Amino acid sequence: MSQSKTKIAVVGCGRIAAAKHFPAFKKASAKVELVAFCDIVAERAEEAAQKYGTDNSVIYTDYNKMLAETDAEIVYVLTPNNAHCEITVASLQAQKHVLCEKPMAATSEEAKLMLDTAKETGMKLTIGYQNRFRKDVQTLKTACTADELGEVYFAKAHAVRRKAVPTWGVFLDKEKQGGGPLIDIGTHALDLTLWTMDNYKPVQVNGSVFHKMKDNYEGNLFGPWDPETIDVEDSAFGFIKMENGATIFLEASWALNIQKPREGQITLCGTKSGAELVGEGAAAPTSAVNGTGAVTFNTAKLGQLVDIDPIVISGPGPMDMGDEPWRVADAELAAWLDAIENDKDPVVTPEQAYIVTQILEAIYQSAETGKTIDLV
Numbered sequence: 001m002s003q004s005k006t007k008i009a010v011v012g013c014g015r016i017a018a019a020k021h022f023p024a025f026k027k028a029s030a031k032v033e034l035v036a037f038c039d040i041v042a043e044r045a046e047e048a049a050q051k052y053g054t055d056n057s058v059i060y061t062d063y064n065k066m067l068a069e070t071d072a073e074i075v076y077v078l079t080p081n082n083a084h085c086e087i088t089v090a091s092l093q094a095q096k097h098v099l100c101e102k103p104m105a106a107t108s109e110e111a112k113l114m115l116d117t118a119k120e121t122g123m124k125l126t127i128g129y130q131n132r133f134r135k136d137v138q139t140l141k142t143a144c145t146a147d148e149l150g151e152v153y154f155a156k157a158h159a160v161r162r163k164a165v166p167t168w169g170v171f172l173d174k175e176k177q178g179g180g181p182l183i184d185i186g187t188h189a190l191d192l193t194l195w196t197m198d199n200y201k202p203v204q205v206n207g208s209v210f211h212k213m214k215d216n217y218e219g220n221l222f223g224p225w226d227p228e229t230i231d232v233e234d235s236a237f238g239f240i241k242m243e244n245g246a247t248i249f250l251e252a253s254w255a256l257n258i259q260k261p262r263e264g265q266i267t268l269c270g271t272k273s274g275a276e277l278v279g280e281g282a283a284a285p286t287s288a289v290n291g292t293g294a295v296t297f298n299t300a301k302l303g304q305l306v307d308i309d310p311i312v313i314s315g316p317g318p319m320d321m322g323d324e325p326w327r328v329a330d331a332e333l334a335a336w337l338d339a340i341e342n343d344k345d346p347v348v349t350p351e352q353a354y355i356v357t358q359i360l361e362a363i364y365q366s367a368e369t370g371k372t373i374d375l376v
């Protein structure tokens with residue numbers, strides 16, 4: 001039986017591996033098996049292999065050795081952002097399909113190399129933007145595809161927390177992650193915006209980046225941080241103009257003095273209707289894995305302003321895969337395996353993720369130089 005299962009190798013056995021991917025692999029164990037676990041901290045790979053591996057799983061601390069030996073067909077790159085490019089490129093060159101966690105890379109140069117290598121090698125590459133599989137998002141995407149909104153010419157991408165700075169791991173380390181909330185959670189909201197608008201032609205970007213809360217850790221959901229070591233921004237805002245004139249405002253913060261956090265949510269304004277993701281969305285503590293959310297539509301009909309308010313979508317649904325509540329991670333895995341088995345484009349293409357990376361980088365560049373960044 002096990003010969004017919006898709007073999008998977010994992011590089012980086014940290015928190016996202018444990019929270020998102022390992023439970024999804026376990027649930028899909030009739031289809032996949034984990035044959036190799038790599039982490040520079042050997043105990044993490046060992047612990048993961050014991051819990052989720054097969055009897056023959058192999059542990060590595062060097063991904064190059066792993067790539068030289070493993071017969072895995074897919075590599076999951078689940079390391080901090082600064083290692084995404086080198087591990088993804090090496091894996092593609094070793095003829096493996098790759099799912100790399102978001103953001104695609106810390107810089108657009110690295111993202112471009114990943115994209116080009118996928119094209120050259122003919123292997124598939126996708127990025128872990130699991131929010132696309134939320135049911136509220138899927139409903140909104142269906143409405144957009146059916147032209148329910150008309151031409152969407154203004155959008156807002158929301159990724160703002162009131163005070164929930166992640167104090168574990170390497171999130172506050174600019175060298176390892178490339179940035180703070182913009183690259184961490186802004187990336188999800190921007191991905192959802194571009195995907196639902198189906199508009200991937202940015203031409204101009206302006207950005208502002210703030211380091212205002214360095215010493216202000218009072219009340220942080222995840223406990224105090226060390227003001228001496230935090231070197232990423234606490235807020236970033238972008239104003240993005242697209243080739244067809246459409247405009248996007250992106251707000252990203254881990255700590256902003258606001259009443260209501262809005263994360264993994266978007267507002268779309270079209271010529272026929274508007275739509276907003278307004279539910280719990282990714283603001284819930286288990287954001288990477290749950291699927292709750294709500295979407296509202298607003299328009300005018302019969303001389304009246306009308307709100308369809310809200311369509312609440314939560315809990316198990318058509319994509320429920322069994323005994324546990326429906327998780328976006330399950331849907332992401334199912335769609336990814338389908339793309340590989342049936343030689344289709346993945347739901348998240350590397351071309352799309354590259355554009356997200358370009359825009360985020362331009363926001364940082366604009367803030368640093370005080371200038372508008374042209375992307376054409």
Ligand SMILES: NC(=O)c1ccc[n+]([C@@H]2O[C@H](COP(=O)([O-])OP(=O)(O)OC[C@H]3O[C@@H](n4cnc5c(N)ncnc54)[C@H](O)[C@@H]3O)[C@@H](O)[C@H]2O)c1
Pocket residue numbers: 011012013014015016017038039040041044061063078079080081083101102103128129130169170184288
């Ligand atoms: N999809 C999401 O919503 C989501 C949520 C959180 C994190 N992430 C992404 O997941 C990635 C990992 O984040 P995390 O929170 O799991 O971090 P983490 O620090 O908990 O885990 C990363 C692991 O990678 C290992 N590692 C580092 N360099 C390595 C290398 N060269 N070879 C092998 N192992 C290496 C580390 O030892 C660590 O165990 C980041 O890119 C982050 O942006 C995505």
